[in-house]
Amino acid sequence: MLDELLGRASLKDRIDELEEENERLRSRYEAESDRRAEAATARQDAEERVNRLEDRIAQLEGELERTSEDETGLSVRHRHQLRGGRLEAVLDRLESFRTGAEGALTVGVSDGGLSDPVRADLEPVLGDRVALVDDAAPCLCCVDDEGLLAVTLDPPLVPDREATWRDRFALEREWFLPTGRHAVALIRTDLFALGTYEGDERVDYRGFESDVKGSHSKGGFSQARFERIRDGQIDDHLERCRDALAAYERGGENADVALFLAGQRGVVDALVDESALEPAATAAVDATGDPEPALEDAVRSFWTTELRVL
Template sequence: MAGTKKVAGNLNTFFKKYSGKEKLEEEIDKLQSHILELEIDRKRFEKNETNAKRALAAKQEAEEKLKAANVKIETLTHQLEEKKEEVSEEISFALIEEVTPSQMTSYIDQLRSIRSDRESLLTAYITEKEMNLNSGFSKDAMKDLDQNSQYLIQKIKSDTGYALFYDSMQMLKEVVVPALPFERSSVERSNSFVTGALKNSLAKDISVCILAAHAGESLIGISSDKTGFDEDMIIRSSVKAKHTKGGFSQRRFERLRDEDIDHHVEKVRNSLKNMLEHAPIDIDMIIICGDTVLANYILEDIDSEIPIMERNIDAKIEKHDTDSIIRSIFSCRRYKL
């Protein structure tokens, strides 16, 4: 495992030494220069048949060496990619867990209690917009991180951004994906972690309409306090299971299934319109989860300026515990790097 970490820590340097690719490229440059010199010599002595034949033979030999070197480079490049994949598969999160709002309060208190005798504690708040602009992470935030952490952060998917808490001695390396988006990005190095933005996100008052969409069974509801539904409704329809056989029967079956789904979409859409029109409170945000493609399809014909946010959660609809979806939506995800 120590060897794997060492390889992962300085992967490019290792493979350059391992493959000898740089030396091969230098040799190719020399061979190409030699070919050019030989071509010049051949033309210079073309009247001398013996010298011309010798130059031509030398040129052919150099071209054969060049061809062999190129083949070897292609082979080593392929081996390099395979090795990179092997190492990447061994780099994984030490922990991924869902943290409820009450647990997050304790988590934040513990983060705030950590102190350093120098400015070795990095706090970064990265918005979802900046994640998209910078392929998953902020360059300013990442420049002091170890390579494994940089690799893992790029694997995190979030519609709300993330908070990074990183100790330069690598005693603590954590990423928190919040339930609600951060308003702006920031990076700070200090002798303590900056937890204000995460705490404010957790304490933010918001009234939401939730749409958990599934083919055949969807849930809609309104919540004013992030802990339970003020009102909610489960809409069920008969939707055929997916067909596994091929041929004409499958195409006909899938067409009927699509009709069933369209019927379910229409039922959910009408119920959602009615709920929004008669909502007893002002809705700040519509949150969709479950099958988000289906959810966006349901929202297509709903005329509303309410912001929409997707949440990638396990949106299983429990008949006797619909509030479990709210708990999941307003929980944070914690990644230990």
């Protein structure tokens, strides 16, 4: 009676309603937190399983390749990683090769392998070993019509070159070696480095690191929150990378400079897909450490060509 007289009864009823509403919201929040934690845990479990399966696939593919080589005897005679002076010496030898008219074939082989017309040209010379050219794709293939010389090369810039028969191999140094003014950018989830070069000499540099959280081993809501924070930090970092590259391209002296992107494959692909960048070439490289030394490692890896002697 006293509560009603003082008007407190309605207030108490309102308080009870708000407490009930608060309890409902708390239950929904906890359920949503549990759902997100379970989803994060399931995602991590799935990623771990994918990684295990990919490792197993790589192992089985290696065993299959070794088995195929044992059964067929198909394997490259020599395989070399070439850069710098050694690469130039090999190119000199290839360019010095001479034969009769239309006796030397140079062809760019895409990811899809040899085209049927080129395969028909090569099979009389290489026989079953033509399969090794498909294995090396994408690559450049140089073969003479007598089978005295047969190699593939995977330079940083694999040209879209149709089959060319001449008295010598049709090679361009800029496919293999740093020439003229160009730029190489290294991009990781936490690092950016950009060097401008005149030939193999660096004339300009800029780089930075971003604060991106590393791996996390805890489960539950804490892990889900951690992953959201980390994803946001990576997005912010890639935005900084896009801004840095855009500022570089806006520079008047860089308008016609070839830009090469290297780094973590998924990160590089995402950056290209989400921007207006049109790099001359991209490459996956394993470059760790601080920005400047990591860029040096990336440039060394980028300008490396694998030679396979068939």
